[in-house]
Amino acid sequence: MGKIIINLDVMMAKRKIGLMELAEKINITPANLSILKNNKAKAVRFSTLEEICRVLQCKPADIIDYKENENE
Amino acid sequence: MKEISIINKITKIVVDVVFVLGLAAFFVVPFFVDYWGGIFSYDKTTKIELIVILYTSGIVALYLLLQVRKILKSVVNKDVFTLEVVSALRKISVSTFIIAIIYFVKLFLQFGIGTLIIAAAFGIATLIFLTIKDIFKQAVIYKEENDWTI
Numbered sequence: 001m002g003k004i005i006i007n008l009d010v011m012m013a014k015r016k017i018g019l020m021e022l023a024e025k026i027n028i029t030p031a032n033l034s035i036l037k038n039n040k041a042k043a044v045r046f047s048t049l050e051e052i053c054r055v056l057q058c059k060p061a062d063i064i065d066y067k068e069n070e071n072e
Numbered sequence: 073m074k075e076i077s078i079i080n081k082i083t084k085i086v087v088d089v090v091f092v093l094g095l096a097a098f099f100v101v102p103f104f105v106d107y108w109g110g111i112f113s114y115d116k117t118t119k120i121e122l123i124v125i126l127y128t129s130g131i132v133a134l135y136l137l138l139q140v141r142k143i144l145k146s147v148v149n150k151d152v153f154t155l156e157v158v159s160a161l162r163k164i165s166v167s168t169f170i171i172a173i174i175y176f177v178k179l180f181l182q183f184g185i186g187t188l189i190i191a192a193a194f195g196i197a198t199l200i201f202l203t204i205k206d207i208f209k210q211a212v213i214y215k216e217e218n219d220w221t222i
Contacts, residue, residue: 032222042220 002068008037011056011063026051077148084144091137094130101126118181125181129174136167153215158208165201168194 012022019037023030028048035041036048049060056063097104105122139160146152172194178187 028222035220036222040220041222042217044222048222 002066004039005065005067006036006039006041006063007065008033008052008063011058012037015056015058017056022052022055025055080144080147084141084148087137087140087144091134091141094134094137098127098130101130121181122178125174125178129171132167132170132174136164136171139163139167153208153211155212158205158212161201161205161208165198165205168201169198172198 012019017025019033020030023033026033026048036044044064049063052058052063053060102123105119105126142160143152143157146154146157172191175187175191175194179191
């Protein structure tokens with residue numbers, strides 16, 4: 001059983017954009033964006049993903065990764 | 073939405089008043105049994121047992137009202153779908169079950185149609201509150217999933 005990893009902070013660093021600025025541009029609260037960035041979110045809406053990709057000029061695969069558990 | 077909020081606040085006040093009256097009623101139960109016995113004939117040899125039944129069901133009813141107050145408070149705060157409300161509903165169902173049992177026992181002391189109806193009503197209320205508890209539990213799961221969806 002693996003886990004979805006959100007690499008949003010990596011892409012944000014590459015594009016040199018802060019949390020507050022990105023949250024404002026994609027029209028969600030900084031608190032919600034922080035939940036996503038810290039891998040605490042249970043689900044992501046496609047509309048949110050589209051906005052993130054539009055602002056950060058990237059593909060979903062640049063933000064979302066899948067890793068198998070090391071024990072398996 | 074504002075109208076619903078006022079109704080909820082009024083309901084909370086009414087429940088609070090009933091709670092206070094219930095507490096006050098504790099002092100008058102023995103006199104109430106004598107007065108009630110004067111109007112409706114009852115077996116005076118069972119007076120002590122009737123007082124015990126009224127006190128025990130009264131304590132459980134006050135506990136039930138406490139849980140109702142908790143639920144109403146969450147409704148007023150617009151945060152209904154929480155595990156605390158689920159827990160309150162479970163406690164309400166346990167309370168109604170206990171009251172049903174108490175009045176079922178009372179049937180053997182002094183059979184009456186009113187007592188039978190109360191026992192049956194609280195028994196049915198137990199089942200209804202257990203179902204509502206399960207509904208709220210599911211709603212909490214859905215809300216949590218929605219809250220954690222970005």
